[in-house]
Amino acid sequence: MFELTPFVGYRWGGTITALQSDLFNTDVDLASSANIGANFAIPINDDGMKVELMIDHQQTHFMTGSGLFEPAGNLGDVDVTYYHGGLLIPFGQSRGATPFVLVSAGLANIDPKLAGVSSENRFSASAGVGVKVPVNRNVGVRVEARGFFTSLSNDNRDNCTRCGFGENNDLYQGEVNLGLTLRF
Numbered sequence: 001m002f003e004l005t006p007f008v009g010y011r012w013g014g015t016i017t018a019l020q021s022d023l024f025n026t027d028v029d030l031a032s033s034a035n036i037g038a039n040f041a042i043p044i045n046d047d048g049m050k051v052e053l054m055i056d057h058q059q060t061h062f063m064t065g066s067g068l069f070e071p072a073g074n075l076g077d078v079d080v081t082y083y084h085g086g087l088l089i090p091f092g093q094s095r096g097a098t099p100f101v102l103v104s105a106g107l108a109n110i111d112p113k114l115a116g117v118s119s120e121n122r123f124s125a126s127a128g129v130g131v132k133v134p135v136n137r138n139v140g141v142r143v144e145a146r147g148f149f150t151s152l153s154n155d156n157r158d159n160c161t162r163c164g165f166g167e168n169n170d171l172y173q174g175e176v177n178l179g180l181t182l183r184f
Contacts, residue, residue: 003041005142007179011035011058017169020152028062028075035175041088048090056082077113082124098132108150124150140181148173
C-alpha cells in the first residue's frame with residue numbers, strides 16, 4: 001500500500017563556518033526549532049520496503065554565542081528545507097510494530113531571510129531509524145530519528161589564507177519526528 005505521512009518534529013544542530021560564507025565574519029549556529037514535513041512512500045516489494053519522497057522544512061535563525069551559559073544573539077532568520085528521495089527498509093515486523101531504517105539523498109535549500117542574500121541548494125543525505133505502529137488497516141503512527149549531512153564545500157580556495165587542512169565545514173543536523181501515516 002502507498003503511505004502518506006505528514007509529520008511534526010524538532011530539529012537541532014548545524015554550524016556554518018566563516019570559511020563557508022561571506023555572510024558573517026564568524027561561525028554561526030542554526031537555532032534548534034520545530035520542523036514540519038511529509039513523506040510519500042511507494043511500495044517496491046512484498047516485504048514492506050518502500051521508496052520514499054520527503055519534504056522537511058524548518059524555520060529558524062542564525063545565532064552566535066554557543067558557549068556554556070553564553071547568551072545567544074539572533075543574527076537573522078533562515079529556512080532550511082530538505083527535498084529527499086530514499087529507501088525505507090523494515091526489519092523485525094510484527095502485528096504491533098514495524099521497526100525500520102531509512103536512507104535518503106537529495107537537496108537542502110538554505111534560504112537566509114536577509115536583504116541582498118539569495119538561497120543556496122546543496123547536496124544532502126540522511127539516515128535514520130524509526131518504528132511504525134498501526135492503529136487500524138489504513139492509519140498508523142510513525143516515530144523516527146534521523147541525521148542530516150549537507151555539503152557546504154566551497155571549491156573557491158585559490159587564495160584562501162584561513163583554510164585549514166582536515167577541517168570539516170559541512171552542515172550536520174539531527175531531528176526526531178512524529179507522524180500520522182495514512183495507507184491507501
